Amino acid sequence: MSIILDRVIPVTKSEKIKHFIKDVGLPLNQAPEALGMTASDFMAWWSGFNPKAMRTQQVIQLGQFFNIHEDDILSGTYDKEFVRSVLFLGVEAVPERYSQYQFSFLRSSAHIIKFLTLTRGQHFSDMIMRKMNVSPLIYSSFDNKISLNYFVDLLEILASNGLKQDELDNLACVLFLTLSRTALGQKFKAAKTYFDCYSVLAENVHLFDTNFNYKFDLDRSQVRIETSLVYENHPHLNWSLARMDRLMRYRQIMMGWFPFLSKLPPIYPENVLKHTVTGVEASYVIKFTDYVPSQLFSLPTARFSQS
């Protein structure tokens, strides 16, 4: 009982930060850098001489240092093990739930972060990454792998941070933001017909993710893409039906937008989705004659090639 009574419960912002520093074991010689303070300011604050030196800016800086959201520091809801792994392993550390069963490539979500940066600003996209306990630096290579949990959480966090369904739908359409200037993007760009475009996809789909099994049935008039996710191979997944539906809706729209990379109008796939006891099966049929009228797609992108 005396132990409990002796324990000081942090109340002020200053006390909470001190508690955080002690709790995660942040060495005091690294703390000024983590807080964005000079060594002398830090010592004045730490010794209690100037408690007001701890402003909101310092808390945000501390969150950015550890790839966590500042609210988690103040509320004490941070993942201590994760913070310590960032401290001792570096910024490329990711939470365990993203580091297990890494069957997705980061190229499959890089365009989303780019989209957020362009439409909502760097601060917003960084904040989203911090909420996921991930550094934006993980996108330094699109070949880095990550768990499908990451992608599902990303959609969930975006939805809870004000993105409406319309905007979430748009995320599935902007692959060009990060793909167009890569070697894979050039392959899509070289495709002149829907058949060519989906042939490129069939050959390279494993570069996006290997969580799903894919089967392509392609001819000149249509493509049928059968995909399946077998739960047995993904014991780390623990999703609600709503989260799964959000993911599958994203995938449905995305399947129709690959032609945009080939300067062809996108076509929405017909979709059959089955939830079974063993997993999820989705079948997409894209009929190449179902393109939108040309007046809906009149941007001659070639004009932009050199500015």
Add this chain to the structure above:
Amino acid sequence: MDVEYLSQFNKRLFKKFLGVYVQQRRIQLELTTEQLSEITQLSEKEIKLIEVGRHQITHQIFDTLRVCLELDPNELINIGKITQVQNIMNLYKEIDEHYPR
């Protein structure tokens, strides 16, 4: 690079996204709105309105911002394409009844 062409699909959205990008570049270059105002010869009020996407973007303003802030042409094209995506999605919703909502 033609601002009319880039914004042809949705001028309102283009102004909004361009404003975000302009503010981002200004912060990257460590400029205050006052300093940017001096460089561009636009008033501070105009700069602030541009950054929140509420100022008309004329050819002259667009070119001034593009040069002074060294805006990346590829990012400007991306912004134009994003408004195109939005436009296509809106039209799909109207014409494509079988698309599930």
